[in-house]
Amino acid sequence: xxxxxxxxxxxxxxxxxxxxxxxxxxxxxxxxxxxxxxxxxxxxxxxxxxxxxxxxxxxxxxxxxxxxxxxxxxxxxxxxxxxxxxxxxxxxxxxxxxxxxxxxxxxxxxxxxxxxxxxxxxxxxxxxxxxxxxxxxxxxxxxxxxxxxxxxxxxxxxxxxxxxxxxxxxxxxxxxxxxx
Ligand code: SF4
Numbered sequence: 001x002x003x004x005x006x007x008x009x010x011x012x013x014x015x016x017x018x019x020x021x022x023x024x025x026x027x028x029x030x031x032x033x034x035x036x037x038x039x040x041x042x043x044x045x046x047x048x049x050x051x052x053x054x055x056x057x058x059x060x061x062x063x064x065x066x067x068x069x070x071x072x073x074x075x076x077x078x079x080x081x082x083x084x085x086x087x088x089x090x091x092x093x094x095x096x097x098x099x100x101x102x103x104x105x106x107x108x109x110x111x112x113x114x115x116x117x118x119x120x121x122x123x124x125x126x127x128x129x130x131x132x133x134x135x136x137x138x139x140x141x142x143x144x145x146x147x148x149x150x151x152x153x154x155x156x157x158x159x160x161x162x163x164x165x166x167x168x169x170x171x172x173x174x175x176x177x178x179x180x
Contacts, residue, residue: 004165005053006035008042009073011099011101012134015041016151017084018162022055023154034165050076054164056083056147056157059177060093064129074141079164082143085150087136092150094134104165119171145170 010018018041024031038052039045048069055077059060061067074080085091106127114122137143148162152159 001036003036004034004040007039007052009057010041011057011059012062013084013086013090017058020151020154020169021157027158030136042108048073048076052077052148054079056081058083059089060086061131061135061137062093063131067131067140070137070140079144080141081094081145081147081160082137083147084152085148087104088146088148089136090134097133100107102132108119
């Protein structure tokens with residue numbers, strides 16, 4: 001039987017969702033028998049490949065790179081899972097929306113810090129091309145499944161993967177939502 005071409009992606013998040021994935025512990029060995037890990041922060045792949053079967057995406061869309069990469073992922077992937085609360089609703093990453101335009105967040109996070117650290121000529125505008133408002137993934141592309149939690153615990157990740165890898169639809173259990 002062909003292995004599932006599996007990916008995980010880290011957009012604007014803290015990596016905590018990926019750390020929770022590692023809490024799958026010895027089940028990762030079982031998982032490795034069923035999947036081919038074609039892209040992930042856990043491996044050193046540089047390009048997101050074509051024909052990915054299943055991808056978990058951590059983090060929200062906060063900058064132009066996130067936005068365009070997510071569009072590319074959608075085109076190349078059969079099933080996308082919004083992985084964790086930042087992906088689902090913006091969560092911590094979207095706190096900067098409270099300050100309005102991104103320039104204010106850049107000023108607070110970089111300019112003031114540079115001043116405090118006596119680096120007055122630090123060019124904080126070169127750090128990232130932020131989009132105006134942090135968005136959850138489903139506001140940019142169609143998402144197939146949502147896995148909430150900050151982070152989702154390993155048992156929930158395992159349940160979802162077991163179902164999807166065996167071609168089943170995860171049941172709605174309050175925490176697992178299928179889109180459409
Ligand atoms: S949902 Fe929580 S653990 Fe996951 S990236 Fe966001 S802040 Fe980190």
